[in-house]
Amino acid sequence: MKRPPVLVRVHIQGKEKGFGLWLPLFLLVPLGLALAIAFSPLILIALIVLRRRRLLSRVPGIARTSLRVLLSPRSIKTVLDVFCSTPGLRVEVRNKNEQVYISVI
């Protein structure tokens, strides 16, 4: 079982000024869950209406395919899997005057 990222550290250093930021993702997870629970009845109703009235078939080609892919449980699982695989990711770009550092913990 992979654990989701807990923190994201961002550090941007300019020529004169710089700032560092610690984004506590572990605080966003309960918030996201609460929002998902709050909106789930609405999402369910929207899905039933879409299916009953066959609205999805009226959406033109590529948008319909994209919607189908985005709304499928498999894609949600895969996206969550990617999100939970990000801990350990580090990106650092710097030149003489500036530096950008992003780290997912």
Added chain:
Amino acid sequence: MSDNQKKVLEMLADKKISVDEAYRLLSALKTEPGAPEGTERPEAPAKPKPKYLRVTVAPGPHHMHDEDAELINVRVPMSLIRSGMKLSSLLPGEAGEKVTEALGEKGINLDMHNMKPEDIDELIAALADLEVNVVNDKEIVKVHVE
């Protein structure tokens, strides 16, 4: 115990060879690639599983002090590569075929749609031996796993 090992011990018992010579012969028999089954062979040390893919781009030796010289250092977890490859399975059929076609034109025979988890694991295991060094006048690009 193999026949060869028995012969060495017999020769030692008959005092035809010294203890040191017997030891050397037995050691040689153990490491012999064609040695019959049952003989001990030293185990190859297990390769550590690669955890990260590291990509670094550094300015070349003559551009080190340039104003726009950039240093890029990216560390990507292998698990992210594995999950990212699974994303390709979400591509709609038509788009997947186009991607496979485009890759084929570039000489890469990779069918993104028929990729199994075992194939991805095999590919990632093969990355353990990967090391790419591109050096030119302007920059030095290094790709390796750690």
